[in-house]
Amino acid sequence: ENGLNKKLIEITDDAIKKIISQYTKEAGLRNLEREIASVCRKVARKVAEGEKGLSVVTTKAIEEYLGVPKFIPEAEQEEDEVGVATGLAWTPVGGEILYIEATTMKGKGNLTLTGHLGEVMKESAHAALSYARSRAKMLGLAEDFYKELDIHVHVPAGAIPKDGPSAGVTMATALISTLTKTPVSKDIAMTGEITLRGRVLPIGGVKEKALAALRAKINTIILPERNKKDIEEIPKDIQKKLKFVFVRHMDDVLKVALKKKVKAVKKPLRPLGKRIAAAAR
Template identity: 60%
Template sequence: TLEEKKEIAKRYLVPRQIKENGLSKKYIKFTTAAITKIIGQYTREAGVRNLERNIGAICRRIAVDVAKGKKGLVVIDEKKVEEILGPPRYIEEGKEKKPEVGVATGLAWTPVGGEILFVEATKMKGRKSLTLTGQLGDVMQESAKAALSYVRSKAEEFGIDPEFFDKYDIHIHVPAGAIPKDGPSAGITMTVALVSLLTEKPVLSDVAMSGEITLRGRVLPVGGIKEKVLAAKRAGIKKVILPKENKKDLHDVPERVRRGLKFVFVERIEEALPHAIKGWKA
């Protein structure tokens, strides 16, 4: 996780690279913000090899300056990181700035940690067509189809025209199309995006969610809860909707990460809608 990598960098990687490059603490100091920036914007890995490589590159640059006669302590902050390593290689997603119709925020697990992802849904005149884009894997495509079938089955209850699928084509897109995505945990996010689209009610921008769904609207447990919650915290999310059966997994999340986040645990989609969609009445 990000927190674990920061601790490893502070305790081991930075001191080792300072020593290996013939420096000492009187010449160079890394801020926590600088380390966080290197982890989040210059590396994408499960381990810390590239993290140490980037720290080493910074130390070598300072060692060259010292060899040329430059004196004094150099504080490596976020600005200095970018000056030495160049523009960020990876940009972390942040939450949407305002509630939008048809756009819901999901939480995903990746081998290099948790990330937020956006599910966008739109409609256009047509007849019974569902288009899925964003390089979605088979399981994720099945989740989208299940979400649409569930929404169709609940159309009248949700105040949606039961004939909407006879009049419109539906398109679901998950941005960052160059990155393959799969797994069932975006089911709840896709469902919320579709309900928002078809009721024309916006999804709250500071809410993120994760959970597998069934055709009956049940929300099933998913993995990677610790990493997903960390991603929500980094993105500025205020409320996280999770399957009720995942409540036990919060014990793995540090208290400092949970602080400031509100968790809502649900067993059914209907329970999630009032927390996710602005103005939704249960």
């Protein structure tokens, strides 16, 4: 096709990967074929104009042939941050990573949710906050901490609608991270629905989400225990590159995702006089 043969054009593997990640966004191959054909036509034109020899198309040359990338991958997190957790989402064109941010400020107990979220995702945020309130003592927080704080949860890429329950554990992790001032590991991604009691329920799209984590150079994925059976859908060579941590409860998620363990609050000491009296008995 396009009047070319193997002696006239060679497209490197890295160049193909760049076309896939930055110029196409689909479940099939139609757009990929179109973009490769566009590259071939432009190389064929050079040949017709008298250029001789093999044309090697590298990643640097892709923008020359196809223009500015249409899709820019999410930037990798450079360091562990407080209030930022990495989630995994399913879309019709494959898995995506989702950075969920949470922050607190002085206020009156309001919860603000932004990022073009659907009703189910908003409900997940409320469930995450209720779980944090129920675990206040264990997390080292005052039981009425929420009364003097306003909490804001944001999911970037606000122009894109987002919904579904699978971001529950990610929202809870980001929220608890900011409340306890504990960084979340940047090398861990997670997905799972959360209940008011902190149970982690199964989700869909495990294969696509695992591939999204690998593309983002994240090798550890937290999954609901009831999704263990879905790992078989992931190709064996991909499985070897990933570490799966299966959890039943939100407490298990925090043990893995937070950089340091959240310690339970120690019981306050009794007044000195009462301690002396008790010792004398």
